[in-house]
Amino acid sequence: MKDMKSPVVFEGHSDNRIAGDMHEPRGEIHGDPVLLLHGGGQTRHAWGGAARRIADSGHTAFTIDLRGHGDSAWMENKAYALDDYAQDAIAVCRQITAKVGKPPVLVGASLGGISGLLAAHRGGPDLLSGLILVDITPHMDPDGVSRVQGFMSERMREGFATLEEAAAAIAAYLPHRPPPRSLDGLAKNLRKGDDGRYRWHWDPAFIDGPRTVNTDGEAVQQNLIDAARGLSIPVLLVRGQQSELVTEEAVREFREMVPHAEFVDVSGAGHMVAGDHNDAFNDAVLGFLDTLEKRT
Numbered sequence: 001m002k003d004m005k006s007p008v009v010f011e012g013h014s015d016n017r018i019a020g021d022m023h024e025p026r027g028e029i030h031g032d033p034v035l036l037l038h039g040g041g042q043t044r045h046a047w048g049g050a051a052r053r054i055a056d057s058g059h060t061a062f063t064i065d066l067r068g069h070g071d072s073a074w075m076e077n078k079a080y081a082l083d084d085y086a087q088d089a090i091a092v093c094r095q096i097t098a099k100v101g102k103p104p105v106l107v108g109a110s111l112g113g114i115s116g117l118l119a120a121h122r123g124g125p126d127l128l129s130g131l132i133l134v135d136i137t138p139h140m141d142p143d144g145v146s147r148v149q150g151f152m153s154e155r156m157r158e159g160f161a162t163l164e165e166a167a168a169a170i171a172a173y174l175p176h177r178p179p180p181r182s183l184d185g186l187a188k189n190l191r192k193g194d195d196g197r198y199r200w201h202w203d204p205a206f207i208d209g210p211r212t213v214n215t216d217g218e219a220v221q222q223n224l225i226d227a228a229r230g231l232s233i234p235v236l237l238v239r240g241q242q243s244e245l246v247t248e249e250a251v252r253e254f255r256e257m258v259p260h261a262e263f264v265d266v267s268g269a270g271h272m273v274a275g276d277h278n279d280a281f282n283d284a285v286l287g288f289l290d291t292l293e294k295r296t
Contacts, residue, residue, distance in 0.1 A: 004055065010095050012067055013087035014079060019071035020044060020064035023055040031059040031293050032129040033096055033104040037089065037112025038063075039272070041152045043070035043201055045188040046109075050274055053282045059289060060100055064092060066112065068203040078209035082220055085111065086118035093119065093127050103127060105292065107285060109134035109274065110245070114224065121227035130234040130292050132285060135243050135271050137254040138224035144244035148271065152200070153207050159199035163187060166198055176242070176268075177276055228257040234295075235261040236288040240269035240276060262288060 004026055010018040021044060034054050038046045044063035051061040065072040067088055068080055075084075089106070097103045106128050108116035113136035120128050151173050160166040163183045170186070171179060180186065190198040203209075235258050239246050255261055264284040269276035 005052075008062065010064065010092045012073075013084070013091045014067075014075070016067055016075060016088070017073040018064050018067065018088065018092060020062055021051070023051045023061040023063070025055050025058050025060065027056075027058070029058055029060060031057065031289055032102050033060045033062065033100045034289070035089075035093060035096060035104040035106050036061065036063045037066065037106065037108040037115055038069070039110030039112055040066075040148075040206065041069075041200060041202055042109075043189050045070075045185065047274060048185070048278055050107075050278065050282055050285065054285065054289070057286050057289065059105075062092075062096060062104070066115070068206045070201050074203040075205075078203075078205040080203070080206045080209055082111075082114055082118065085115035086122060089115045089119035090123040090127060093123065103129045105130040105132065105289060107132040107134065108136070110136050110271065117224060117227045117231075120233065121230050125232060128233055130236070130288070131231065132236045132238060132288060134238050134281075135240050135246050135273050137237065137246055137250045138221055138228055138257070139247075139250040139253055140245045141247055141250070144271070147244055149207065156200055156204050156207060159193065159197035160190075161197060163190070163198060166190060174270070174272070174276075176270065177272075225257065228254060231258050231261075234288070234292055236284070237261055237263045238273055238281065238284050239263070239265050240271055240273040241265050241267045242270045243273075244271050246271075262291075 004024040005021050008020045008022045012018045036047050044065050047063050051063050054061040068074050093104055106116040113133040116131055120131050189201050191201045192198055266273050266277050266280045274281045
């Protein structure tokens with residue numbers, strides 16, 4: 001069967017190169033385009049089969065590498081603040097709208113979700129057709145955040161001697177997840193240096209640079225709360241039931257901020273919902289996209 005995935009390049013807010021893939025439907029296009037934004041420290045390949053499932057349901061799906069990640073440009077000025085990612089999301093959404101003729105539904109996991117939430121607020125009501133937040137709300141458990149960031153930073157400069165060593169580190173961090181049958185997927189999230197060692201495929205300045213996601217403190221949380229309260233587009237929150245970041249209380253608070261939001265709690269999944277329970281995640285996303293089609 002013909003591969004309906006092709007590379008695509010967008011221009012970020014800072015004229016930075018944003019690499020991505022466009023997944024086209026094999027049949028008739030009958031839904032809004034979909035933009036999938038990965039979490040911090042991941043790449044566009046983290047979505048696995050989700051983009052293909054979305055495309056097969058009739059939507060043109062775009063997966064991109066966030067700035068400083070994967071094949072997208074690393075920023076010489078170390079501009080990795082949340083606002084930088086939000087502005088990139090706005091720029092990409094507008095380019096998708098110009099290309100396809102419809103504003104996209106944005107699916108954002110973790111950092112991608114924060115970027116999408118802020119983008120929806122700052123980009124105006126016509127930027128998006130809908131917003132799917134994957135295990136992220138304005139209120140994140142600080143211990144969970146510290147655990148995630150600790151894992152990301154622990155070996156970011158030292159790296160790993162082999163892919164197997166990297167896989168073992170992930171298995172220790174995510175003991176509930178079955179080991180992969182192949183390391184091909186993991187290889188896409190690592191880069192091999194001149195010294196032969198494998199390192200995560202993102203700029204270390206994303207974690208320890210002068211403008212990182214961690215420097216804005218309480219002001220960022222208030223911005224996220226304001227953004228959530230201002231949402232008027234269709235919204236779906238997908239939470240991993242064993243999430244380290246999003247508690248049940250955080251879900252209740254979010255649903256008070258966004259009363260019209262739909263909610264799906266995926267059992268057997270932690271913060272990495274799409275990777276932990278891909279079928280259930282895809283079902284939730286496709287169900288939401290189907291309801292959007294029926295409204296139009």
